[in-house]
Amino acid sequence: MELIDTHCHLTFPELVDDVEAVLQRSKAAHVTSWITVGTDTAENQKAIELAEKFDNLYVAAGIHPHEAKNVTNDDIKQLKKFAQNEKVVAIGETGLDFYYDFSTPADQIRLFATHLQIAAESNLPVIIHSRKSFEDTVDILDRHGAGVKKTLFHCFGYTTEKARTLLKKGFYISFTGSVTFKNAQKTCDAAKIVPAEKLMIETDCPYMSPEPMRRQKINEPALLIHIAKFLADLKKIPLENFAQTVTNNSRVFFNLPQKSSSPPLIYP
């Protein structure tokens, strides 16, 4: 069985000094590829340097909506450059977060639209972060996302009806450990109607360790297996089949190299 952690933050202080061990532990728990997500220019740079050191570690480059108020023209120039790097497989996370409101909606919307433009120009998929801002997020995607080929809503926490809206647009939806929490009925209901073919999984570590490991303060990719098991059970799909489907989705979505666990057959 192979799993891909489609959203982790390995460059954050909780994990960055221990990446080699973190990756080893996750390999022992079936996680064989990772996408580490940048949240500002310095993090994007660190993520690329890290990805250059490890096989099967890839980068999503973006500036988090929380940072929107601090973004300069130089940050945008850098982001366009990062998008050309061969380890960068997506633009994001980008989107809108009206829950924390660290940056004004106007600043967030402007930055989000710029990300969509860069994703379209560089022919990369986009990872969306959206909290308390569903209608606005969809509206910006409608108005500025026409050139973006593939869209993933990460850490989905909206309703079933909203999941249906995204599926109708052809978007993918990914779930974190938050779906395993005791108070996550709404997220579970949504996960039930997302076809496995449109679903991905992620830890979003170092945050939000999944049940039954929720008390582990620092989440890490090794815990992805708990999210896979939980969702496979919820959707009544054998774990192996579920893992194969979501891993395949992730490879196709991020255009990762196909990998087989056995060496290729050589014909005489």
Ligand SMILES: [Zn+2]
């Ligand atoms: Zn996020």
Ligand SMILES: [Zn+2]
């Ligand atoms: Zn994140």
